[in-house]
Amino acid sequence: MLVEPRNARDRLWRVAAGQSGYFTAAQALQEGYSYQAQRFHTQRGNWIRIDRGIYRFREFLELDTGDTASLARWSLWSKNRAVVSHLTALAVHDLGIANPRAVHLTVPPGFRQNDPAVVLHRAVLDEDDIVQREGFKVTSPLRSIAESAAIPADQDVIDSAVSELLERGEATRRQLLHAAQRLGAQASxxxxxxxQEKS
Incomplete structure (x- = not known):
């Protein structure tokens, strides 16, 4: 039986736990922390300020939350409008040798925020193209390969991702070709x- 969180910290902790320890000022306010209380917890070191209006519980810095934990931060930064995509999505799905320096995000066409740590791609994604992970959304393996080929990424990155996806049995050649055709000639x-390399 789940126990209802009794105080503001318990409630905020529950929210943050599903976001790798990250939370927004708005979420903290909703769970009972005034802006003055937020300032207090930041000054005391209980909360780590990550970005404007984005915090993380200090305890999560000491936990091994995995390589993808920081992607929850970018989801909050975008107000949940960004989807992890392209080469970063390949790394999330552990497909091939992709090791991007920046975080690739697909955002809606009217999205206005920017940050030097991210590469933004503008597109409207179908629901079938999106996979929900803990704290963030990521493009599906098929979409990730096709969009990486479309930018275009190095061919050896695409070769390795296609090879692994086929070996895992998670897609067919036909599905890969169809996904690429949807994104144009470069992706195809x-x-x-x-x-051909796999043949």
Missing amino acids: LGVERAL
Whole structure:
């Protein structure tokens, strides 16, 4: 039986736990922390200020929350409008050798925020193209490969991702080609080359 959180900290902790320890000032306010209380907890070191209006419980810095934990931060930064995509999505799905320096995010066309740590791609994604992870959304493996080929990423990155996806049995050649065709000639060329390499 789940016990209802009794105080503001318990309630905020429950929210943050599903976001790798991150939370927004608005979420803290909703759970009972005034802006003055938020300032107090930040000054005391209980909360780590990550970005404007984004915090993380100090305890989560000491936990091994995995390589993808910081992606929850970018979801909050975008007010849950960004979807982890392209090369970063390949890394999330552990497909191939992608090791991007920046975080790739797909955002809606009217999105206005920017940050030097992210590469923004503008598109409207279908629900089938999105996978929910703890604290963030990521493009599906098929979409991740096709969009990485479309930018275009290095061919060896696409080759390795296609090879792993096929070996896992998570997609067919036909599905890969169809996903690439939806994103245009550059994506199709990259995926076709990867499939030839696999033949």
